[in-house]
Amino acid sequence: MAYLIRPIKDEDIPELNQLDKEAFPTMWPATNFKREMENIMAHYMVLVDEDVSAAAKPVLSIWKRLRNCIRHDTGTIQQAVDCPKVIGYGAIWVMAGSAHLVSVAVREAYRRKGFGELLLISSLKEAIKHKCFEMTLEVRVSNIVAQNLYLKYGFAIKGIRKKYYLDNHEDALIMTLDSIDSPDFTSKLEEYKNSHTRKWKTTPGMAELAS
Protein backbone atom coordinates (compact mmCIF):
# COMPACT_ATOMS: atom_id res chain seq x y z
CA MET A 1 0.00 0.00 0.00
CA ALA A 2 1.22 3.46 -0.78
CA TYR A 3 0.00 7.01 -0.76
CA LEU A 4 1.61 9.66 -2.83
CA ILE A 5 1.21 13.25 -3.85
CA ARG A 6 1.82 14.08 -7.47
CA PRO A 7 0.70 16.62 -10.08
CA ILE A 8 -2.76 16.15 -11.53
CA LYS A 9 -3.21 13.90 -14.58
CA ASP A 10 -6.08 13.62 -17.09
CA GLU A 11 -7.07 10.25 -15.69
CA ASP A 12 -7.75 11.78 -12.25
CA ILE A 13 -10.54 14.02 -13.50
CA PRO A 14 -13.54 11.65 -13.04
CA GLU A 15 -12.50 10.94 -9.46
CA LEU A 16 -11.74 14.59 -8.78
CA ASN A 17 -15.23 15.47 -9.98
CA GLN A 18 -16.67 12.96 -7.50
CA LEU A 19 -14.49 14.29 -4.72
CA ASP A 20 -15.53 17.87 -5.45
CA LYS A 21 -19.20 16.87 -5.36
CA GLU A 22 -18.64 15.26 -1.99
CA ALA A 23 -16.52 18.05 -0.50
CA PHE A 24 -18.33 21.04 -2.03
CA PRO A 25 -21.86 19.79 -2.73
CA THR A 26 -23.32 23.23 -3.32
CA MET A 27 -20.45 24.73 -5.24
CA TRP A 28 -21.39 26.28 -8.53
CA PRO A 29 -19.90 26.36 -11.06
CA ALA A 30 -18.04 23.10 -10.43
CA THR A 31 -14.28 23.08 -10.84
CA ASN A 32 -13.30 22.59 -14.47
CA PHE A 33 -10.22 20.43 -13.87
CA LYS A 34 -9.42 20.14 -17.56
CA ARG A 35 -9.30 23.89 -17.90
CA GLU A 36 -7.29 24.21 -14.71
CA MET A 37 -4.68 21.84 -16.15
CA GLU A 38 -4.21 24.31 -19.00
CA ASN A 39 -4.03 27.32 -16.69
CA ILE A 40 -0.38 28.26 -16.28
CA MET A 41 -1.10 29.94 -12.94
CA ALA A 42 -2.66 26.79 -11.48
CA HIS A 43 -0.81 24.00 -9.70
CA TYR A 44 -2.91 21.00 -8.69
CA MET A 45 -1.51 18.29 -6.42
CA VAL A 46 -3.36 15.03 -6.08
CA LEU A 47 -3.12 12.62 -3.16
CA VAL A 48 -3.66 9.09 -4.34
CA ASP A 49 -3.99 5.74 -2.68
CA GLU A 50 -2.41 3.08 -4.80
CA ASP A 51 -4.29 0.28 -3.14
CA VAL A 52 -7.74 0.68 -4.63
CA SER A 53 -9.09 -2.58 -3.33
CA ALA A 54 -8.69 -2.01 0.43
CA ALA A 55 -11.81 -0.45 1.88
CA ALA A 56 -10.25 0.53 5.19
CA LYS A 57 -6.60 0.86 5.78
CA PRO A 58 -4.27 1.77 8.64
CA VAL A 59 -3.20 5.38 8.63
CA LEU A 60 0.24 5.04 10.15
CA SER A 61 3.43 5.79 8.28
CA ILE A 62 2.09 8.20 5.72
CA TRP A 63 5.61 9.38 5.04
CA LYS A 64 6.77 5.79 4.75
CA ARG A 65 4.21 5.22 2.02
CA LEU A 66 5.23 8.44 0.36
CA ARG A 67 8.81 7.21 0.41
CA ASN A 68 7.96 4.50 -2.04
CA CYS A 69 6.41 6.87 -4.48
CA ILE A 70 8.05 10.28 -4.33
CA ARG A 71 11.38 10.84 -5.95
CA HIS A 72 13.22 13.14 -3.60
CA ASP A 73 16.36 13.82 -5.53
CA THR A 74 15.16 17.24 -6.71
CA GLY A 75 13.20 18.20 -3.62
CA THR A 76 9.95 18.56 -5.55
CA ILE A 77 6.77 16.56 -5.90
CA GLN A 78 7.38 14.14 -8.71
CA GLN A 79 5.27 12.23 -11.13
CA ALA A 80 4.73 8.60 -10.21
CA VAL A 81 3.18 5.74 -12.06
CA ASP A 82 -0.24 4.18 -12.03
CA CYS A 83 -1.99 5.68 -9.00
CA PRO A 84 -5.66 5.23 -9.57
CA LYS A 85 -7.42 6.26 -6.42
CA VAL A 86 -7.76 9.94 -5.66
CA ILE A 87 -8.34 10.64 -1.98
CA GLY A 88 -7.58 14.33 -1.86
CA TYR A 89 -6.15 17.30 -3.65
CA GLY A 90 -4.72 20.72 -3.02
CA ALA A 91 -4.52 23.53 -5.54
CA ILE A 92 -2.86 26.90 -5.71
CA TRP A 93 -2.88 29.74 -8.19
CA VAL A 94 0.35 31.67 -8.34
CA MET A 95 -0.05 35.35 -9.18
CA ALA A 96 2.58 38.04 -8.72
CA GLY A 97 4.35 36.21 -5.93
CA SER A 98 1.16 35.42 -4.07
CA ALA A 99 -0.17 31.87 -3.83
CA HIS A 100 -3.94 31.63 -3.68
CA LEU A 101 -5.01 28.37 -2.09
CA VAL A 102 -7.90 27.60 -4.42
CA SER A 103 -8.87 24.35 -2.80
CA VAL A 104 -7.95 21.61 -0.40
CA ALA A 105 -10.23 18.62 -0.07
CA VAL A 106 -10.09 15.09 1.26
CA ARG A 107 -12.63 12.31 0.68
CA GLU A 108 -14.92 11.90 3.67
CA ALA A 109 -13.76 8.37 4.45
CA TYR A 110 -10.16 9.58 4.77
CA ARG A 111 -10.70 12.68 6.89
CA ARG A 112 -9.12 13.25 10.31
CA LYS A 113 -6.12 11.12 9.38
CA GLY A 114 -3.68 13.93 8.64
CA PHE A 115 -4.18 14.04 4.87
CA GLY A 116 -5.58 17.57 4.79
CA GLU A 117 -2.52 18.74 6.67
CA LEU A 118 -0.27 16.83 4.32
CA LEU A 119 -1.91 18.55 1.33
CA LEU A 120 -1.52 21.94 2.98
CA ILE A 121 2.18 21.28 3.63
CA SER A 122 2.59 20.24 -0.01
CA SER A 123 0.72 23.33 -1.22
CA LEU A 124 2.97 25.55 0.89
CA LYS A 125 6.04 23.82 -0.46
CA GLU A 126 4.76 24.25 -4.00
CA ALA A 127 4.16 27.97 -3.32
CA ILE A 128 7.68 28.37 -1.94
CA LYS A 129 9.06 26.52 -4.95
CA HIS A 130 7.35 29.14 -7.12
CA LYS A 131 8.94 31.91 -5.04
CA CYS A 132 5.74 33.16 -3.43
CA PHE A 133 5.97 35.43 -0.41
CA GLU A 134 2.48 34.74 0.93
CA MET A 135 -0.42 32.32 0.74
CA THR A 136 -3.96 33.59 0.87
CA LEU A 137 -7.42 31.99 0.67
CA GLU A 138 -11.14 32.42 1.20
CA VAL A 139 -13.08 30.15 3.53
CA ARG A 140 -16.73 30.07 4.50
CA VAL A 141 -17.40 31.66 7.89
CA SER A 142 -19.21 28.42 8.83
CA ASN A 143 -16.31 26.15 7.83
CA ILE A 144 -14.69 25.86 11.24
CA VAL A 145 -12.89 22.61 10.32
CA ALA A 146 -10.95 24.23 7.48
CA GLN A 147 -10.38 27.40 9.52
CA ASN A 148 -8.84 25.28 12.29
CA LEU A 149 -6.49 23.69 9.77
CA TYR A 150 -5.38 27.09 8.47
CA LEU A 151 -5.07 28.61 11.94
CA LYS A 152 -2.90 25.66 12.98
CA TYR A 153 -0.46 26.61 10.22
CA GLY A 154 -0.36 30.29 11.18
CA PHE A 155 -2.88 31.80 8.78
CA ALA A 156 -4.45 35.01 10.13
CA ILE A 157 -7.89 36.42 9.37
CA LYS A 158 -7.29 39.53 7.29
CA GLY A 159 -10.78 40.48 6.21
CA ILE A 160 -14.18 39.39 5.09
CA ARG A 161 -15.83 39.16 1.67
CA LYS A 162 -19.51 39.77 2.13
CA LYS A 163 -21.89 37.33 0.40
CA TYR A 164 -18.96 35.76 -1.43
CA TYR A 165 -20.54 32.34 -2.03
CA LEU A 166 -23.13 32.12 -4.79
CA ASP A 167 -25.14 29.22 -3.36
CA ASN A 168 -26.24 30.71 -0.03
CA HIS A 169 -24.62 34.16 -0.09
CA GLU A 170 -22.45 33.21 2.85
CA ASP A 171 -19.57 35.50 3.78
CA ALA A 172 -15.96 34.40 3.27
CA LEU A 173 -13.11 35.04 5.63
CA ILE A 174 -9.90 36.08 3.92
CA MET A 175 -7.03 34.25 5.59
CA THR A 176 -3.38 34.93 4.82
CA LEU A 177 -0.06 33.48 5.79
CA ASP A 178 2.69 36.07 5.32
CA SER A 179 6.41 35.71 4.70
CA ILE A 180 6.36 32.11 3.57
CA ASP A 181 9.62 32.84 1.74
CA SER A 182 11.45 33.76 4.97
CA PRO A 183 14.05 31.49 6.62
CA ASP A 184 11.90 31.72 9.71
CA PHE A 185 8.95 30.16 7.95
CA THR A 186 11.12 27.53 6.29
CA SER A 187 12.15 26.28 9.71
CA LYS A 188 8.57 26.55 10.98
CA LEU A 189 7.36 24.44 8.05
CA GLU A 190 10.01 21.90 8.92
CA GLU A 191 8.67 21.85 12.49
CA TYR A 192 5.11 21.41 11.25
CA LYS A 193 6.22 18.56 9.05
CA ASN A 194 8.16 16.89 11.88
CA SER A 195 5.26 17.28 14.22
CA HIS A 196 2.94 15.75 11.60
CA THR A 197 5.41 12.88 11.24
CA ARG A 198 5.48 12.32 15.02
CA LYS A 199 1.71 12.46 15.27
CA TRP A 200 1.27 9.82 12.60
CA LYS A 201 4.02 7.74 14.19
CA THR A 202 6.60 7.72 11.50
CA THR A 203 10.27 7.43 12.24
CA PRO A 204 12.48 10.53 12.29
CA GLY A 205 13.93 11.44 8.95
CA MET A 206 11.12 10.11 6.85
CA ALA A 207 9.52 13.51 6.61
CA GLU A 208 12.56 14.53 4.57
CA LEU A 209 11.36 12.27 1.84
CA ALA A 210 8.34 14.39 1.08
CA SER A 211 10.17 17.70 0.97
Ligand SMILES: CC(C)(COP(=O)(O)OP(=O)(O)OC[C@H]1O[C@@H](n2cnc3c(N)ncnc32)[C@H](O)[C@@H]1OP(=O)(O)O)[C@@H](O)C(=O)NCCC(=O)NCCS
Ligand atom coordinates in the same frame (compact mmCIF):
# COMPACT_ATOMS: atom_id res chain seq x y z
C1 LIG B 1 -10.79 20.67 5.53
C2 LIG B 1 -10.31 19.25 5.20
C3 LIG B 1 -9.47 19.31 3.91
C4 LIG B 1 -9.44 18.73 6.36
O1 LIG B 1 -8.91 17.47 5.96
P1 LIG B 1 -8.53 16.32 7.02
O2 LIG B 1 -7.70 15.34 6.30
O3 LIG B 1 -9.74 15.82 7.70
O4 LIG B 1 -7.66 17.15 8.07
P2 LIG B 1 -6.51 16.62 9.02
O5 LIG B 1 -6.84 15.27 9.55
O6 LIG B 1 -5.21 16.77 8.30
O7 LIG B 1 -6.60 17.66 10.23
C5 LIG B 1 -5.78 18.80 10.25
C6 LIG B 1 -6.38 19.85 11.16
O8 LIG B 1 -7.63 20.32 10.63
C7 LIG B 1 -8.52 20.62 11.72
N1 LIG B 1 -9.64 19.68 11.71
C8 LIG B 1 -9.78 18.61 10.89
N2 LIG B 1 -10.96 18.02 11.13
C9 LIG B 1 -11.55 18.70 12.13
C10 LIG B 1 -12.81 18.57 12.81
N3 LIG B 1 -13.67 17.58 12.50
N4 LIG B 1 -13.11 19.48 13.75
C11 LIG B 1 -12.27 20.48 14.06
N5 LIG B 1 -11.06 20.67 13.46
C12 LIG B 1 -10.71 19.79 12.50
C13 LIG B 1 -7.70 20.44 12.99
O9 LIG B 1 -7.05 21.66 13.25
C14 LIG B 1 -6.70 19.38 12.55
O10 LIG B 1 -5.55 19.40 13.36
P3 LIG B 1 -5.51 18.45 14.67
O11 LIG B 1 -5.59 17.04 14.14
O12 LIG B 1 -4.19 18.78 15.29
O13 LIG B 1 -6.71 18.80 15.50
C15 LIG B 1 -11.52 18.27 5.03
O14 LIG B 1 -12.33 18.37 6.15
C16 LIG B 1 -12.34 18.52 3.78
O15 LIG B 1 -12.04 18.01 2.70
N6 LIG B 1 -13.45 19.31 3.94
C17 LIG B 1 -14.32 19.59 2.80
C18 LIG B 1 -13.67 20.55 1.82
C19 LIG B 1 -13.33 21.88 2.47
O16 LIG B 1 -14.10 22.45 3.23
N7 LIG B 1 -12.13 22.39 2.11
C20 LIG B 1 -11.67 23.67 2.57
C21 LIG B 1 -12.15 24.73 1.65
S1 LIG B 1 -11.58 26.36 2.17
